[in-house]
Amino acid sequence: MATMTDVALRQRLDSVSVCARIMPDQKLRLVEASKAQGGIVAMTGDGVNDAPSLKAAHIGIAMGGRGTDVAREAASVVLLDDDFGSIVTGVRMGRRIYDNLRKAMAFIVAVHIPVAGIALLPLVTGLPLLLGPIHIAFIEMIIDPVCSLAFEAETEERDVMTRPPRARTTPLVSRSLIAWSALQGICVLLMSAFWTAALVRSGAGQEVVRAGTFMALVLGIIGLILVNRRFSPSVSAALARPNPALAWVLAVVAVIVAATQLVPQIAVLFRFAPVGWPVILLIVGSALALLFGLERLKRLWRGGLVA
Structure with missing residues (x-):
C-alpha cells in the first residue's frame, strides 16, 4: 500500500x-x-x-x-x-429518530393546509364562520401531542438498516416530502369542503354544517396521522401497528368529538347541532376512503420519502 x-x-x-x-x-x-x-x-x-x-x-x-x-x-x-455492537444500535436509533422527525414535519405541513382552507372558505363562499377560536384550539390540541408524543414513539421502518447512508447535503425536508404533504392536505381540504357543500345543499342549519365540516376535518386529520406513521404503503401498519401514545391521543379525540354530538352543553360550547347517524357514518366512510386512497398514492412517492 x-x-x-x-x-x-x-x-x-x-x-x-x-x-x-x-x-x-x-x-x-x-x-x-x-x-x-x-x-x-x-x-x-x-x-x-x-x-x-x-x-x-x-x-x-x-x-x-x-x-x-x-x-x-x-x-x-x-x-x-x-x-462495536453499540455502533449498530446507535445507527439504528439515529435513523429511527431522523425518520420520525421527517414524518412529524410531513404531518405538520399537511395538517395546516385543510385547517387554513376551511378557516378561509367563508371568505370565498360567503358562508357563516365555520371554525372559531375553540375549534382551532381543539385542533391544535390534536397536533401538538401527536408531534411530541405519537411520532416520537413510532418504531423503526423495516428497511431502516438496509438503506445506504444519506448524503450530508440531503435536506431534512425534501421537495418530494413537501409535495407529498401538500397533496395530503389538499385531499383532506377537498373532503371537508365537500361535506360543507353537501350539508349546505341539503338545507341543513348553520350549526349542523359547522358540526359536519368539523367532524370531516378532524377525521381527515386522523387519517393524516395514520398515513404519515409509515413511509412504506401499508394500511395494516397504519391501523394496527402498536403505539400506546397515539392510541391515547386518538381515544381522547374520539371521546371529545362524540361528546360534541351527544352532550348538549358541549355542543352549545362548540356551536354544533346533531348531524345524525347516517351523515356521521358517511363522513367516517369518506375518511376511510381517503386513508386507503392516500396509502395507494404513497407508492408513487415512496422513493422520495425515504432519505
Whole structure:
C-alpha cells in the first residue's frame, strides 16, 4: 500500500474489504480515499496515532474505556462500553429518530393546509364562520401531542438498516416530502369542503354544517396521522401497528368529538347541532376512503420519502 498512488488506492478500494497491518498514516489515506469516492466514512480508534484519521473521517469513533484522551478529543463519538455492537444500535436509533422527525414535519405541513382552507372558505363562499377560536384550539390540541408524543414513539421502518447512508447535503425536508404533504392536505381540504357543500345543499342549519365540516376535518386529520406513521404503503401498519401514545391521543379525540354530538352543553360550547347517524357514518366512510386512497398514492412517492 505504501507504494500505491492515491488514484490506484481508490481503484483498489472497490474490490477490497479488509486492510491489515497498516500504519497510522495509511489509515488516514484510506479515510481520504473513501471520502474521495463519495462514501460516508466512519473510523474507530483508541490510540494517539489514530487521532488524524479519527478527525478526518465523517464520524470518528473513539473507545471510551481503553482509548487515549487524544483519541477521544479527536473523535466525534465516544463508545463508552467499547462494544462495536453499540455502533449498530446507535445507527439504528439515529435513523429511527431522523425518520420520525421527517414524518412529524410531513404531518405538520399537511395538517395546516385543510385547517387554513376551511378557516378561509367563508371568505370565498360567503358562508357563516365555520371554525372559531375553540375549534382551532381543539385542533391544535390534536397536533401538538401527536408531534411530541405519537411520532416520537413510532418504531423503526423495516428497511431502516438496509438503506445506504444519506448524503450530508440531503435536506431534512425534501421537495418530494413537501409535495407529498401538500397533496395530503389538499385531499383532506377537498373532503371537508365537500361535506360543507353537501350539508349546505341539503338545507341543513348553520350549526349542523359547522358540526359536519368539523367532524370531516378532524377525521381527515386522523387519517393524516395514520398515513404519515409509515413511509412504506401499508394500511395494516397504519391501523394496527402498536403505539400506546397515539392510541391515547386518538381515544381522547374520539371521546371529545362524540361528546360534541351527544352532550348538549358541549355542543352549545362548540356551536354544533346533531348531524345524525347516517351523515356521521358517511363522513367516517369518506375518511376511510381517503386513508386507503392516500396509502395507494404513497407508492408513487415512496422513493422520495425515504432519505
